[in-house]
Each structure stands twice: as structure tokens, then as C-alpha cells.
Amino acid sequence: MIPKIDTELCTGCKSCIEVCPPLAIVVENEKAFIDPEFCEECGFCVAECIVNAIAIEFPSSTKK
Numbered sequence: 766m767i768p769k770i771d772t773e774l775c776t777g778c779k780s781c782i783e784v785c786p787p788l789a790i791v792v793e794n795e796k797a798f799i800d801p802e803f804c805e806e807c808g809f810c811v812a813e814c815i816v817n818a819i820a821i822e823f824p825s826s827t828k829k
């Protein structure tokens with residue numbers, strides 16, 4: 766699964782960019798976005814984000 770970024774929580778700190786091997790994350794206007802074309806679904810960014818703005822949503826887990 767490609768992680769989802771909650772732009773409400775994202776502070777634009779860019780920590781996630783530094784841990785993303787394929788450089789799939791960009792920060793614009795202090796909000797991070799993942800380019801699904803480049804994401805390798807490694808999950809490193811999820812572990813890195815200190816405000817927990819990045820999460821992997823599994824289809825079988827919590828639904829809104």
C-alpha cells in the first residue's frame with residue numbers, strides 16, 4: 766500500500782523526504798505529497814514522521 770499523508774497534520778518538516786529511497790515525496794507549501802509513480806511502499810516515511818501525518822491504510826482495517 767502506498768502511504769497516505771494527512772495534510773492537516775503535516776508541518777512540512779521534510780524529514781520524510783530524507784528517508785525516502787526513490788525520492789517519491791515532495792513538499793509544497795509546507796505540505797508533503799507522495800508521487801505514487803515512484804513510491805516503493807517501503808514504509809520508511811511512516812516511521813519517520815514525528816507528527817504521525819503519514820499512515821498506511823489497509824483495506825481490511827478501520828473504515829470511515
Ligand code: SF4
Nearest residue numbers: 785804805807808810
Ligand atoms: S513508502 Fe517508502 S518509497 Fe513510498 S513515499 Fe514512503 S519512504 Fe518513499
Ligand code: SF4
Nearest residue numbers: 775776778779781814
Ligand atoms: S515527516 Fe511528516 S510532518 Fe514532516 S514533511 Fe513529512 S509528512 Fe510532513
